[in-house]
Amino acid sequence: MNALHTLAATQLAVTAGVTDELDKVLGIIAWLVTAAGVAGLMMVGSRMALAVKTGEFEEHLSQFLMVLGACVIGATAGPIVGFVL
Structure with missing residues (x-):
């Protein structure tokens, strides 16, 4: 039983190391989506x-609904990918 726990802990450590880079990329993309959403809403508001x-x-x-729809898609993409991984 102890060997099984050790194997599981090793597998989790390897998996966590692999997904660290993906988490960084998803974080950067999330910030870019947020910035693009704010910029889009400001542009539609100014128009x-x-x-x-x-x-x-x-x-x-x-146009307003299209920007909001893109924000919703961008906001839900990260949690969906996190759930799948």
Whole structure:
């Protein structure tokens, strides 16, 4: 039984060492997705503000929803990959 615990601990240590690099890459990608989401929402918001100021009423809701959908996909990608690994 002790040998089984030792083998399991060794396997977990090897697996943790392998996924360290993947965790770093996923962390960087998560930060980039967050920055892109904030930038996208700011761009859509500025377009909405300019459209109201100039009196042109365009449909910005579809752009807003597209950016929010991309944020949701990006936010859920990391936990899904973490669950699979």
